[in-house]
Every structure is written in structure tokens, then in C-alpha cells.
Amino acid sequence: MNEFDKTGTPLASRVGTGDRSASPARRITVGIILNPKHPATLRAYADLVPELQKAGAHHRSMTTSVERSGRWQAEQLIEWGADTVIILGGDGTIRASAPVLAEAGTLTFLIPTGTANVLSRHIGLRSTRHAIGHCLRTVALIVRDGSTNLRGIPINTAEYQLADGRWHRTEFISLAGIGGDAQAVAHHQSAPGLLGYAWGAARALFAADFTVSTADTLNTADGSGATDTSDTVGSASAPVWAVMASKVARPAGPIAVFPQARIDAEALTVLRVGPIPDRLIARGRAWAGIATACLQGRPQAHPLMNYRNATEMSVSVESPMSAHLDGDLIGDCLELRVSVGEKKLLVSAPTA
Template sequence: MDEHDRTRTPVAGRVEADDRPAPLPRRITVGIIVNPKHSATLRAYADLVPQLQKAGAHYRSMTTSVERSGRWQAEQLIDWGADTVIILGGDGTIRAAAPVLAEAGTLTSLVPTGTANVLSRHIGLRSCRHAIDHCVRTVASIIRDVPTNLRGIPVNAAEFRRADGSRHRTEFISLAGIGGDARAIAHHHFATGLLGYTWGAARALFVVNFTASTGATVGAGDTSGTEGSASGQVWSVMASKVARPAGPIAVFPQARIDAEAFTVVTVGPIPDRLIARCRAWAGIATACLQGRPQAHPLMDYRCTTDMWVSVESPVPAQLDGDLIGDCLELRVSAGEKKLLVSAPTT
């Protein structure tokens, strides 16, 4: 018998190492949602894609537009068969795509290229570069079937009635508000980036109070269905699941991005006279810097899974830092669907 024609007789009960097929690496498909509004997005995309190719991932990219801000793109990528989706954008892009991705149970990674990037900061992504490195590690972990660190981020519901009487329902992730905080956002376009938000916030400090009726489910997780309500002059009403919605100061020290309940704060009424108003804001700022904003008498905090606000005259409202217009009513409810986000372990 020629040497090349010889066959090896296997030993019963034993697998010969030379006969075992080499394991094939898992092939995964990566969907990428790209918001091209910021130049940082295009730079991040140019950095990310070659690393995904090197890792052996098959990818498909879709850009957002004013008309299609992320939801449609998420639907298309899920229909395409994406194993995981990477979002390059800010909180608005995440908010648009999140309901679809949460419903499908699709693992999502974030590359923060927006202005505030609130969600990304609160899951531990320190920078765009850090986020790209983490995305590549996540994809490599999926290929090797290695577990990744996941955070379940609730997708919350918001219902609002605009000044024209039309009613709307949508979802949001981290922050909702009506009044002074939304006025700050309304004026941010006078300057670019964070400077615009700073300018808007400075102007909003001097807007007048408004009359509002507010209510909330008594106690997080309370099953009695009772509500506590109040009516009077306020500067703003906000519901948050993040400690620091803007900047390094913990305005909501008890809030957590993956919590079931919101931390709600009613601010005001702020005094009308200029000197008294400045003193009030200085006192609030000091309390926040000391980590005790709840100690200030003009900051009324509570924890709830459901909050509503009704106003006499239209007042600006916002969701995740995006203005939704002048509203007469705003109601938010903690969500049960969760967006599975890949987060750093440290």
C-alpha cells in the first residue's frame, strides 16, 4: 500500500486529535446606526469600521435623517438579521431606536457623538475613543461566545398634549421635564454644542414661574393606586433616571439609569425680585455642590413610577434633552421593556 493511501484505524472510545475538525469562528452580523449631524460621528465611524472588519464581523450601516431619526433604521437592521447593533449618535438617536431594539432583545452598543451623551456617561463610557474600543471588544466577545457585561435600561413612556390640543405618545430613556429646564433647551441653538446649553440655562434662570397641577403614584412600587397631587407656582418639574443630566453636578443623587422608578423634583417657586432670585439660585447651586440638593426648601423630591403635570398655559417640555414643543400636559411612566446595553465593567 502506498504511504499516501494509508488510513488510520481509530481506537474505540477515543477521538484522535488529528481527526477533529478545527472549530470555526462564529460569524456575526453587526448593524450600525449613524447620525451624521455631528462631525465626531463620521470620525468615529471611520475609526470603528476597520476594526470591525479586522475582527471578522459582517456589518451594514444606515444613516439617520430628520424624517427617520433611528426607529426605521433599527427595524431595517433587525429584519436584515443583525446580531448586535452599534449606535453612533447622541441621546436622541438612542431614544428613537431603543423601543425597537428593546422589543427584539438585540444587544446594543453606544458610541457617544452627540452633545450631552447622558446615557453613555451613566453606563461608564468615558469618551468616544473608549466607547469604540469597548464596541470592538464586545463584538470579539460575541464571536468567541464569551459573556459580556450587560445593563438592562428601561424604555419609559411619555404622553403629552401640545398647545394645539393634539395628543401624542412616545418613549424616552433618562429624563423628562416641563418648564424652566425645557426653556433652557429651547434657547440652546444660540450657540453651538455645550456652550449653547449653558447659554440657554443661564437665560432660563430668569424666566417666570407658571401654575401647574402635579401628581404622582405614592411611593415606588406602591400597588394601592392612590396618587398625591398638588397645585401652585413652580419653575420646573423633572423626572430623571440619571444623577447628572447636565454637567458634573448630581442634581438627582438617588437616581439610577436602570432603576424601576424615577426621581422627580419640583423646583420653585423662584422669587420674582432679581436679588431674591439670585440668592435662591445661589442657595440651590450650593446645596447641589454639597451633594444635598434635597436639603434646599425650593427643591421638592420624591420617588415614583408615574408622574403627571397639567398647566394652565402652554409651557415648553423636553424628553432626553430634546424639545417636544409647548405642552399643556405631560405624563411619564416607568417602562418594563429594557434595552440591553453592553457596558464597561469598570
């Protein structure tokens, strides 16, 4: 395969150069962003490109790297003139590319080749093969009559202060967390794939509680279409195991930890977990109770699982704690602020 290289240099190839009488009347330009870290990416790419050629699409492929994880590639493809962009990768690649594609209003296809693939699962893409099939069918429709099925995925914002005092601003899609949840992410590289996340989560169960102060801007819209109102609610310093803000019901595995969360909702579902008892036996009982409540589909019934809806959330800690965005560790933070965004990524999603 020589369509791309490891430097991220764009390689363009003119396709559909066979029998011109059989070519579709409408031709689209397709940009492809691929993360070569995962073997599934290369297999999916090998399946995808020949079919795009048959559809008469003109495509350009760009790979990501540690230094350029997707934003730069999206900028280059938009400048090149891509009508639509296909992302082959996981949640991290989507998170890096999404702000640019949302700003440009570019139709985006997701082909999940990462580890967790949270966003792809929550818009109905069951597997890599399913996503490729949906992409090719939709491209064929676009070529024929321009029709497609769009879903607007909000791009949420995050500001965080690292242990050295510096502030950073970025975006995320599905989930933000600080504390035990982020420590689970920090240890996931101890083993490959989902096994690494499971091992990290198991280790994080024994993470010590920490003291936080939070402030949420509550979404008080009644769903009637009336103008939203909001109230800011703060809390006194209290020990917790983790604080999370989610736009997805199932951030890891099949269990709905955030049963009310929706990827296109106007509010985040905020969860404070804890405090978890220090003594080993009591801690084990607490986690067993939480697991039982989650398996029963009623995590909110457990007293250590405290939920609320908010359009903004701010968490400050007394000492630096691990934090993550969409499963990517961002470092040890003193404060994490997240809010729902106004920009939306236009994603082609399967119909129900």
C-alpha cells in the first residue's frame, strides 16, 4: 500500500479514470484522515479506497502522527477543497479533527478503528465493516442526487489548569473526567486494547478519594421550546473518587453509567462518585453496590452516584489530579472547566 506515508504528507490520487461514459454525473472530492497506529485502520483503508474509486470520487489521504493528531490534516483537506472527510481512527483522532470540520461545515464520515470508539457506537455504527458500508452507500447517494442523512454532534469546550499553573483550552466530544476515572485511563497502556482499559479501571478502584469544590450551571429548560434559563450551583469542599461530565450513556462497555446522557443533548450529565470508604472490605462492598445498581439499569439509585444536568461544570482540587478528555489523558490538573459548545460536527449517521 503506497497511498500514504508515516510523515503525514498528503498523497492525492485521481480515481474513476476508466470508462468515462459509465462515470456518475456528479463527482465529489473526499478527504481521508487515518490514524495508522491501529492495524484495523490499514485494513479498513484497503477496503475503502477501491470502492471509492468505483464510485468515481477524487480522494486525498493524510495520516496522523503524535505531533499532528488530526487538526492539521483537517485544515489541509479543507484548504484542498474536500466536499466530505472520512476519519479512520478512534475518539482521539475525531476529537482532534472535529473543531476544524465543524467550523467548515464539512460532512464527516466516521469509520471506527480505535479501541473504545465511543462516539461511533453512540451514533449507530456497530463495527468497522458496518461503518464502511454506510459510508459507501451514502457516497453513492451523494454522487447520484446529493442526498444524505446528517446528525449534528456538539463540540464541547474544556479549559484546564495544569500542575505548573498554566491554562489550556481545547475541545472534546463525549466525556471529561478528573480523579479515579482519569487514573483508569492513565493505566490503560499496561495491556493492549480493551484489556488495558479494564486493567486500568481495576487499579483505579483502589485510588484514594480527593477533595474537590465544584460549580455547575444547571440547565433548567422545560423542553417546551421556551428560552433556556440557568442557575449556578456551587458545593462546599468534599471528598470524592471522581467527577465526570458525559454526553454519552455508555462511555466504556455495555453498561449505561449515564442513562440520561445523549450525544446531541443541550446539557452535560455530571456525575460525582463517592466518597468511597477507605477500609478494604467497606470499599469492596461500596463498589459491589455500585456495580449492582449499574447492572440493574439504575445507577442513580445508589447513594454514592450523584447526578445532575449542567451546561457548564467547574472542578477545582487541593492538589493536582489526573484528568482526561475523551479517554486521552491531559495531565495532572488543579482545575477543570467544561461547557457545552455551539459548533456542531455534521456526521453522516445510519438511520434507525
